[in-house]
Amino acid sequence: MNILPTVTITSKHEIAGGAFSNIWQGTLQERPVCLKVLRRGLLNDAFQEVLIWKQLQHPNILPFLGVNRELFNPNICLISPWMANGNILTFLKNHPNHNIYQSVIEITKGLLYIHNLQIVHGDLRGVNILVTDDYHCCIADFGLSHLISLPGDQTSSAHQGYGASQWLPPEVLASDNYDQEHLRAADIYSLGCTIIELYAQSPPYGEFETDQSVRYKVLIEKTKPPRPSQLASDALWELVGLRLLAWEVVDRPKATEVLQALRAILKPPPTNAQLALLESCLLAWATAEPPDAACLPDEAEWLEAGGWLEAKHFFDELKDWPEAENWHEEQWNDDKEPEWPWPLEKWSEDAFSESGVGEESLTVRFKMLPLLEY
Known part of the structure; x- marks a missing residue:
């Protein structure tokens, strides 16, 4: 300490x-x-x-x-x-044009991190998410957090403590004892309520003043928080309303699945200009010709250090192709031959030999590619 x-x-x-x-x-x-x-x-x-x-x-x-x-x-x-911007709710009131999408992703990344360490937060909601000076979200207040025990063990909510009722899933509201293996799913439910809270700028079930009334709405009427008018994305609402707030624990996704779904939903599709530029970069590398200056201004760096690496960075920045991440990870598998990420119309059979890049060098370059965090 x-x-x-x-x-x-x-x-x-x-x-x-x-x-x-x-x-x-x-x-x-x-x-x-x-x-x-x-x-x-x-x-x-x-x-x-x-x-x-x-x-x-x-x-x-x-x-x-x-x-x-x-x-x-x-x-x-x-x-x-000290976080001068306060919590995310106060921050959004003072910065109404802030990108809530990005905040949701950052909160999910923080939750995924602690879940991977076998830790549950237990009180995830807007007031416990602070905003840094550079407008990034960080999860705070671990007073009700605890380590996950062995599967099958029971946790007493009366002893361990849990958060405010508006953010709690039905299995926690219904019983003082619930399986340890379900604790992460409870955090996922709270994440869904928090996303609703950010868009609505008010707590879920905010119209109900007592814990008893919230319990009645959730457990008896099986009512979910309504969709905020500011939440325009149908795909995001489907993720939150149907999956994160699922009644059954087993129907809720894991944090890693939530993050993948959010990235797929929130990333805009590529423009035709972006796709054309990417294809130009890949073709230029394969034929050992410098790419368009808009892609890589430093021709010497392209030729010396691997234009493919730079083109792949460009590709990762797009985050547009649905299988991009899967393809990227597969290139690290020694048992799998490298495959191209984009269906190009024509490849020269002698492209690699003409450029002086053999299969061995190609494999090395694939293994140089980093798995980017974003």
């Missing part, structure tokens, strides 16, 4: 508060930081939050800086970077 005694409080009073903690602002080495002061009697919960949070390092996860036990003695505070 990182003990940080040299922290200064800069706010004159708490900035926000909740059932488990209060938020103050401070500085750490002249850097503005958030001081999350946990209420007395929650020491064990604090240790669990620290144990999980300190292991996480990802662009879409709020960084953990350390712990201070002196400023608010006997209470302890958890320290993280």
Whole structure:
């Protein structure tokens, strides 16, 4: 645990508060930081939050800086970077033209990261998603997070705690005990509710004031949150309304499947000009001729370091071809002969020999291709 005694409080009073903690602002080495002061009697919960949070390092996860036990003695505070833009809901009100699509993808990437570490968040919703200075989303507040145990083990929601009822799936609302293996599916349901929240700019089931009324709507009437008027994409609503908010746990996709679906939905189709330019790049490489200057201005770099690599980067940037990612990954399989990603009309049988690029060199270049993160 990182003990940080040299922290200064800069706010004159708490900035926000909740059932488990209060938020103050401070500085750490002249850097503005958030001081999350946990209420007395929650020491064990604090240790669990620290144990999980300190292991996480990802662009879409709020960084953990350390712990201070002196400023608010006997209470302890958890320290993280100060996010001046606040949570995503406040940010969207101040920046109505912000690309919500991109925020949804970033939130999903953060959720996928913790799920891959066998961690569930337990309280995913708009107020727990903060926005960085460069307008990127990061998941915060791991106070209700926990590690996934062995399949078949039971978790007590009364003991472990779970988030607000408007974001909870029916299996959590219906019982204090549910299978550990279903915890990630509960996060997926909460993700669906959060996406609705971002577009509606209000909580799901926001018209109901009590947990009991939400439970009745979900468990008895089996009502789902309505489609926000701002959510224009039918494909996105189908993903959220039918899959993420599916009643049965087994019908909800995993985080990796959600991310793939979002990328397919949110990426625009390529223009004819983009496709023509890509084909020009690939043909130019195969015949050892420099490509169009619009694609690669540095002819020497193209010829020396592998025009194919640059053309493939260009191809990846498009993200338009439905099988692009699958094709890209298959080229790393030593048992599979390289295949071309695009149906070109004509190839010269002697193209590689004429260009001085043999099969061995071709294989090497394929293995040089990075699997891009985006």
